[in-house]
Amino acid sequence: MFFHMIELTLQNRMNEVKKLYESLSLIGSLSLAISLPWIIYKALHLQRSLNNLFGKVVVITGASSGLGEALAHEFYMKGCQVVLCARRRQELDRVRTDLMHSHSTVQTHPPIIIPLDLADLDNLVENLKKIITVTGKVDILINNGGVSHRGNVLSTNIDVDMKIMMVNYFGTVALTKAVLPDMVKRNEGHIVFISSVQGLIALPERSAYSASKHAVQAFGDSLRAEVADNNISVSVISPGYIQTNLSLNALTGSGDSYGQMDDSTKSGYTPEYVAKKIVKAVAQKKKEMIISSMLPKIAIFLRKYLPSLYFFAMARRAKKSSLK
Numbered sequence: 547m548f549f550h551m552i553e554l555t556l557q558n559r560m561n562e563v564k565k566l567y568e569s570l571s572l573i574g575s576l577s578l579a580i581s582l583p584w585i586i587y588k589a590l591h592l593q594r595s596l597n598n599l600f601g602k603v604v605v606i607t608g609a610s611s612g613l614g615e616a617l618a619h620e621f622y623m624k625g626c627q628v629v630l631c632a633r634r635r636q637e638l639d640r641v642r643t644d645l646m647h648s649h650s651t652v653q654t655h656p657p658i659i660i661p662l663d664l665a666d667l668d669n670l671v672e673n674l675k676k677i678i679t680v681t682g683k684v685d686i687l688i689n690n691g692g693v694s695h696r697g698n699v700l701s702t703n704i705d706v707d708m709k710i711m712m713v714n715y716f717g718t719v720a721l722t723k724a725v726l727p728d729m730v731k732r733n734e735g736h737i738v739f740i741s742s743v744q745g746l747i748a749l750p751e752r753s754a755y756s757a758s759k760h761a762v763q764a765f766g767d768s769l770r771a772e773v774a775d776n777n778i779s780v781s782v783i784s785p786g787y788i789q790t791n792l793s794l795n796a797l798t799g800s801g802d803s804y805g806q807m808d809d810s811t812k813s814g815y816t817p818e819y820v821a822k823k824i825v826k827a828v829a830q831k832k833k834e835m836i837i838s839s840m841l842p843k844i845a846i847f848l849r850k851y852l853p854s855l856y857f858f859a860m861a862r863r864a865k866k867s868s869l870k
């Protein structure tokens with residue numbers, strides 16, 4: 547009698563488990579049935595957006611190295627007419643030759659080179675006119691040129707703060723203002739800002755850089771709202787560390803080049819990986835995107851929702867710093 551009861555209960559349990567399993571697998575196949583067309587739709591949509599890039603005029607600042615150079619390759623491969631901007635003409639020439647040699651089968655216009663200095667605000671309008679004279683229009687402006695900072699607030703000359711703000715923020719703003727009237731007139735266009743994870747959270751010893759990237763972030767958000775009615779898209783991209791020369795070219799407190807490759811930069815994403823992600827985001831007109839590992843994302847979350855923990859972690863980081 548007793549064992550019989552146990553057997554019955556066991557059997558009931560087994561039936562319950564079986565039912566649960568059946569309903570779960572029903573949910574599973576249902577959600578697969580629903581999500582599979584969605585996944586296929588998304589993939590097709592992405593492909594169509596990428597195809598739409600063909601023939602677009604894409605102006606890239608900071609195209610002489612690192613991420614800008616990788617972006618030039620990605621857009622060129624999609625059939626865009628790329629306009630390469632930076633200070634060093636020789637490096638721009640190198641990138642141009644590289645583009646034409648490494649993707650010789652791509653049907654597009656040869657890249658155009660426009661040497662310019664983002665810190666020379668007065669010349670940016672002239673340079674943009676030059677571009678439009680050659681290409682007729684600018685479809686996409688990628689504000690990528692920039693310079694970083696290594697030094698604490700106490701030992702950083704105000705000139706260095708101004709220089710970094712000038713290149714990363716005012717140069718970017720001036721070039722954007724130069725291109726905007728034509729985009730408004732044509733009722734289409736896309737402006738992309740390469741900010742940084744440090745446009746969302748500040749690290750010690752990067753005050754000028756973080757501040758300039760925060761400023762870019764805010765400018766982009768304001769602009770996006772203003773030009774939404776003009777069919778102009780604005781994307782703000784925030785990458786984490788990328789394997790480029792950014793830390794080598796960073797300015798120290800006295801304005802010299804830092805000249806060292808940081809471990810964090812060395813172990814970052816490849817520029818090609820980040821460039822591929824950015825091209826997809828641009829094609830799909832994403833309003834913003836963070837391209838980073840988990841840790842920066844956690845830090846961004848903490849800064850917003852648990853600030854005291856973020857402040858503590860940053861103070862510890864500053865204390866351990868080797869720059870002192």
Ligand SMILES: NC(=O)c1ccc[n+]([C@@H]2O[C@H](COP(=O)([O-])OP(=O)(O)OC[C@H]3O[C@@H](n4cnc5c(N)ncnc54)[C@H](OP(=O)(O)O)[C@@H]3O)[C@@H](O)[C@H]2O)c1
Pocket residue numbers: 607608609610611612613614631632633634635637662663664665689690691692693713740741742743784785786787788789790791792793795811814
């Ligand atoms: N590397 C990272 O870890 C990382 C992470 C997040 C965001 N970013 C951002 O990515 C962008 C590209 O940097 P990168 O990492 O590729 O570093 P990079 O290799 O040092 O490239 C910087 C580019 O900006 C140009 N540039 C610098 N000052 C300029 C000026 N006054 N006028 C015109 N162009 C100027 C440089 O060209 P010339 O020297 O020829 O002028 C170069 O092409 C920057 O905005 C940077 O803040 C980088």
Ligand SMILES: *[C@@H]1O[C@H](CO)[C@@H](O)[C@H](O)[C@H]1NC(C)=O
Pocket residue numbers: 611612789790791
């Ligand atoms: C960094 O600079 C060196 C020397 O100028 C150059 O050879 C190298 O290609 C640069 N690296 C990147 C990723 O741009």
Ligand SMILES: *[C@@H]1O[C@H](CO)[C@@H](O)[C@H](O)[C@H]1NC(C)=O
Pocket residue numbers: 733734735777
């Ligand atoms: C808006 O811009 C896109 C390109 O970014 C273009 O294909 C489309 O025709 C434009 N729409 C209007 C209404 O002008």
